[in-house]
Amino acid sequence: MIPLSLLATVTVYITAVEADAWTLPPVLRFAPALPLLLLALLAGRTKGPVSLSVVALCAVLFTEVTINFAGIGLTEGLTWAMPGSLLLPVVTSVFWPARWSFLTAMALTAFGPLPMLLMQGSELQQLQFAVYMSVAVTLSAMMHAVMEHTSRRQLQLELQLREQATFDGLTGVLLRNRFLDAAQRVLEEHHAQRTPVCVAYLDADRFKRINDHYGHSAGDAVLIGLADVLRAHVRAHDLIGRVGGEEFAILLPDIDLAAAQYRMETVRRAVRLMVQRPDGPMTISIGIAQSRGPGETIDALLVRADQAMRQAKETGRDRAVLDTTLS
Numbered sequence: 001m002i003p004l005s006l007l008a009t010v011t012v013y014i015t016a017v018e019a020d021a022w023t024l025p026p027v028l029r030f031a032p033a034l035p036l037l038l039l040a041l042l043a044g045r046t047k048g049p050v051s052l053s054v055v056a057l058c059a060v061l062f063t064e065v066t067i068n069f070a071g072i073g074l075t076e077g078l079t080w081a082m083p084g085s086l087l088l089p090v091v092t093s094v095f096w097p098a099r100w101s102f103l104t105a106m107a108l109t110a111f112g113p114l115p116m117l118l119m120q121g122s123e124l125q126q127l128q129f130a131v132y133m134s135v136a137v138t139l140s141a142m143m144h145a146v147m148e149h150t151s152r153r154q155l156q157l158e159l160q161l162r163e164q165a166t167f168d169g170l171t172g173v174l175l176r177n178r179f180l181d182a183a184q185r186v187l188e189e190h191h192a193q194r195t196p197v198c199v200a201y202l203d204a205d206r207f208k209r210i211n212d213h214y215g216h217s218a219g220d221a222v223l224i225g226l227a228d229v230l231r232a233h234v235r236a237h238d239l240i241g242r243v244g245g246e247e248f249a250i251l252l253p254d255i256d257l258a259a260a261q262y263r264m265e266t267v268r269r270a271v272r273l274m275v276q277r278p279d280g281p282m283t284i285s286i287g288i289a290q291s292r293g294p295g296e297t298i299d300a301l302l303v304r305a306d307q308a309m310r311q312a313k314e315t316g317r318d319r320a321v322l323d324t325t326l327s
């Protein structure tokens, strides 16, 4: 957008020159347009938004200086310089993303013709200028505010969409696929560093009964409470994902099976103590597996943890079982 606004600036400049307010010989008339074009090209190649704004502001400054030089000595110069340079803030107002660059560009373009005007303008022209300028700056500020509001709203929607695609709407933990992606990356990093990683597979016990006897919303409330307890009991770099309806997985980097068991026992006790279901305390069954090292994927690791969790179910629920299958 800024390179486009610079090209617009060049056009405004050339139109102004063509308005016959230029005292130089015809060959030199368009000379100042060259640096402007160069700035436009440079802006097209500049990547950072701040340096892009600086380049664009240089172009505006240059245009205003040129307008002043072009107009000095010619009263007629004022006739085109005033509306021309006041049109510029309105046209370019939507192109300046940052507030500081918008304010600087507005000040430059709105007050640009002031020296020429003060030097040779009549009182009427000065009054005209004050009126034009107020209208132009007000219009620009309004357009800029609308643009800013629209882009802020768009950004909010984007963030909202990204969040919805990342986190489970009910419990706030990672969605299954996001968990698998993130966990696979962590797993590979730990394989490369030869450090241990474990995964725990957690399943709410007899959850169907809550839904059947107390309704789906009672089940939802228990799931929310369960996720809260999980979040409160993991380390900052552990990952929690909702991998099924009432099934969660926790990736536990940097700890071996024994340490993972200790941590998950704490979680299991906390759930029993802190999550209430309508018919009594909530319990969970947990299966824990440690990664076998390079080559093992998160899916394979989860399968082993899931199998251990099923053993926990079969042997009475409300317990943590370790996967001890040989590698």
Ligand SMILES: Nc1nc2c(ncn2[C@@H]2O[C@H](COP(=O)(O)OP(=O)(O)OP(=O)(O)O)[C@@H](O)[C@H]2O)c(=O)[nH]1
Binding pocket: 170, 203, 204, 205, 206, 207, 208, 209, 211, 215, 216, 217, 218, 219, 220, 223, 244, 245, 246, 313, 317
């Ligand atoms: N309220 C609610 N229920 C869910 C949700 N997702 C899955 N469920 C329910 O969770 C229940 C899971 O039941 P089952 O897989 O039979 O297992 P269970 O009753 O927990 O019994 P065990 O796992 O054998 O201890 C089903 O009734 C699903 O409908 C959810 O988001 N909200």
